[in-house]
Amino acid sequence: xxxxxxxxxxxxxxxxxxxxxxxxxxxxxxxxxxxxxxxxxxxxxxxxxxxxxxxxxxxxxxxxxxxxxxxxxxxxxxxxxxxxxxxxxxxxxxxxxxxxxxxxxxxxxxxxxxxxxxxxxxxxxxxxxxxxxxxxxxxxxxxxxxxxxxxxxxxxxxxxxxxxxxxxxxxxxxxxxxxxxxxxxxxxxxxxxxxxxxxxxxxxxxxxxxxxxxxxxxxxxxxxxxxxxxxxxxxxxxxxxxxxxxxxxxxxxxxxxxxxxxxxxxxxxxxxxxxxxxxxxxxxxxxxxxxxxxxxxxxxxxxxxxxxxxxxxxxxxxxxxxxxxxxxxxxxxxxxxxxxxxxxxxxxxxxxxxxxxxxxxxxxxxxxxxxxxxxxxxxxxxxxxxxxxxxxxxxxxxxxxxxxxxxxxxxxxxxxxxxxxxxxxxxxxxxxxxxxxxxxxxxxxxxxxxxxxxxxxxxxxxxxxxxxxxxxxxxxxxxxxxxxxxxxxxxxxxxxxxxxxxxxxxxxxxxxxxxxxxxxxxxxxx
Numbered sequence: 452x453x454x455x456x457x458x459x460x461x462x463x464x465x466x467x468x469x470x471x472x473x474x475x476x477x478x479x480x481x482x483x484x485x486x487x488x489x490x491x492x493x494x495x496x497x498x499x500x501x502x503x504x505x506x507x508x509x510x511x512x513x514x515x516x517x518x519x520x521x522x523x524x525x526x527x528x529x530x531x532x533x534x535x536x537x538x539x540x541x542x543x544x545x546x547x548x549x550x551x552x553x554x555x556x557x558x559x560x561x562x563x564x565x566x567x568x569x570x571x572x573x574x575x576x577x578x579x580x581x582x583x584x585x586x587x588x589x590x591x592x593x594x595x596x597x598x599x600x601x602x603x604x605x606x607x608x609x610x611x612x613x614x615x616x617x618x619x620x621x622x623x624x625x626x627x628x629x630x631x632x633x634x635x636x637x638x639x640x641x642x643x644x645x646x647x648x649x650x651x652x653x654x655x656x657x658x659x660x661x662x663x664x665x666x667x668x669x670x671x672x673x674x675x676x677x678x679x680x681x682x683x684x685x686x687x688x689x690x691x692x693x694x695x696x697x698x699x700x701x702x703x704x705x706x707x708x709x710x711x712x713x714x715x716x717x718x719x720x721x722x723x724x725x726x727x728x729x730x731x732x733x734x735x736x737x738x739x740x741x742x743x744x745x746x747x748x749x750x751x752x753x754x755x756x757x758x759x760x761x762x763x764x765x766x767x768x769x770x771x772x773x774x775x776x777x778x779x780x781x782x783x784x785x786x787x788x789x790x791x792x793x794x795x796x797x798x799x800x801x802x803x804x805x806x807x808x809x810x811x812x813x814x815x816x817x818x819x820x821x822x823x824x825x826x827x828x829x830x831x832x833x834x835x836x837x838x839x840x841x842x843x844x845x846x847x848x849x850x851x852x853x854x855x856x857x858x859x860x861x862x863x864x865x866x867x868x869x870x871x872x873x874x875x876x877x878x879x880x881x882x883x884x885x886x887x888x889x890x891x892x893x894x895x896x897x898x899x900x901x902x903x904x905x906x907x908x909x910x911x912x913x914x915x916x917x918x919x920x921x922x923x924x925x926x927x928x929x930x931x932x933x934x935x936x937x938x939x940x941x942x943x944x945x946x947x948x949x950x951x952x953x954x955x956x957x958x959x960x961x962x963x964x965x966x967x968x969x970x971x972x973x974x975x976x977x
Contacts, residue, residue: 469708471498471758471770474524475570480770481522481530482755486515493518495545497530498770498778505770507778510545510552523567526574531557531593533567533579540565542592542599558598560590567592568612572619572664580624582608589622589643603643605635613662615686623648625658634659634671649684651675651692661723662686663710668718668740670707681705683740685718697744703729705736705745711761722785724767726757737767737785751781 471482480498485491492515497508510530523531525544534541539561546553562581571578576594580587587609591600607628615621615636622637626645634649634657649657655675662669667686672679675692682694698705704727711722718740725736727747735750750756753771760768762782769781 469757470755472522472524472570473500473758473760473770474526475572475574476526477501477760477762477768478526478574479524479528479530480758481524483516483518483520483522484509490515491518492516493520495520495522495530495532497524497528497545497547499528500768500780505778505780508547510547512545512552512554521567523570523577524574525570525577525593529555531567531577533565544593557593560599562588565590566610566612568622569614572614572617576619578602578612578622580609580612582610587624587626589637602639603637605637605643605645611659613659615662615664617664623659623662632656632658661707661710663712663714663718663721665712666714666716666718666721668710668714668721668723670710670723683718693740695740697738700727700729700745703727706757708757709760709767711739711765713763722761722765722767724759724761735769746785748783748785751779751783753779754781 471480473480478499478501480500482496482498483493484496485493494509494511494516497510499506499508516532517535519535521533523533525531529544529546532543532545534543536559539559541559542557544555544557546555560579560581562583564582566580566582568578568580571594577592579590579592581590582588585606587605587607588601589603589605589609591602605624605626607626609624609626611623611625611634613623615623620639622639623634624637625632626635631654633647635645636648638644638646649659649669649671651657651673652675655673657671657673657675660670660672660681667688669684669686671682671684671692673682673692673694674680676694680694681698682692684690684692706726706728707723708726709724714721720739720741722737722739725738725745727734727736733750733756735748735754736745737748738745751769751771753773753776755770755772758770762768765784767783767785769783771779771781773779
């Protein structure tokens with residue numbers, strides 16, 4: 452099939468291409484290789500990267516390919532080729548068939564320029580942009596029901612392209628309109644509806660270079676600081692774009708080509724691989740937002756410059772070709788500098804760490820509140836534990852018997868024979884007496900408002916609606932919603948309160964604020 456597009460504008464220079472294009476899932480790759488017969492012909496070559504060792508399969512056609520043809524590998528092993536033809540571009544799918552090459556034509560799009568977009572998530576579809584004089588067309592080249600399909604018409608001239616999600620529904624492109632370039636997001640589920648994605652200032656030119664759908668990390672180029680600078684931001688964040696000085700090396704050009712995947716919601720920890728070009732040649736750069744600088748490393752010999760991807764285990768995979776290796780994949784465990792946590796960033800020098808000496812832990816045998824501060828220390832001899840012996844039976848009153856309850860404030864005397872035998876050290880601590888008077892107990896319920904439940908030992912207010920005992924037995928346990936009160940507690944709050952944050956919580960009726968001298972204190976009523 453042939454699709455016609457307006458061509459009343461002059462052809463513009465195409466953007467630079469990487470020598471090798473890797474599929475979205477990293478399983479395959481494709482590149483153009485010059486024929487070794489001395490001619491200027493080229494042929495496609497597919498790399499398989501999913502196995503234990505990479506290998507290449509040539510995909511030559513009946514005629515040599517043009518050097519400006521472009522390839523896009525799919526996850527199923529086929530390779531989409533874009534060929535320049537008369538009045539447009541021809542599209543086809545290539546795949547190996549025994550000794551030859553199979554080809555499935557997709558159609559022709561008549562346009563002066565057609566740019567393949569990066570591989571879509573999932574690796575099953577292919578998209579392209581065809582800019583016109585006042586608008587740009589977005590095309591679905593493969594993955595639709597019937598050949599190339601026109602998806603949307605975008606105002607202005609659009610370039611670039613980066614996928615913002617793993618479902619392949621949100622696409623970001625750089626839109627040049629009214630003399631300014633901004634990045635917009637296209638929603639493919641709504642017919643290519645556009646939304647402004649990146650605008651640092653109204654007068655700046657802001658372009659998106661690379662995006663990571665997992666973490667939301669965005670790598671941008673903008674002239675908002677006064678000149679073209681490289682910066683980073685986070686998709687959906689209200690924080691401003693930052694322009695690190697380490698991404699502006701003198702007399703060098705940086706181009707990002709791979710972002711470490713799988714860093715969910717942690718864009719500061721995403722490692723980014725860069726192509727570094729200067730007068731000395733091309734090198735490899737590695738950086739992440741939380742690091743202090745850009746690490747420049749020597750690239751492997753024969754590296755296909757600008758091609759590579761991060762593996763799931765954090766290794767950087769770089770394809771290379773040498774005189775002895777026709778298809779190689781270097782695995783580099785790139786060392787990264789320790790991250791600089793956001794709370795550790797300071798404007799001045801960072802002081803040396805101070806060693807923390809742990810104090811000796813002293814066991815406490817009794818609560819400190821029971822010991823008056825004026826008492827001298829009492830020596831506690833080593834406990835002399837008695838020999839193990841069988842537990843003595845404890846007399847239990849029969850069911851229904853009346854257990855006398857002493858009045859409030861009375862002292863209960865327990866015969867020595869009924870007291871449990873404790874170690875000497877514990878008895879010594881219990882023998883200490885305090886000069887602090889006992890806390891007054893106020894009965895806020897009036898009269899004989901307390902009775903003891905014989906079988907559970909609980910105290911409940913008189914008048915609680917409890918079911919009577921069955922078969923003359925003891926009274927049942929009170930239901931959990933019964934309001935149990937402390938003897939000195941105030942009346943219950945008349946209405947329920949909403950949750951209040953800790954720093955805003957009001958003080959209760961019996962509490963005061965923190966004492967800066969001792970500890971939290973409680974003020975007694977009356």
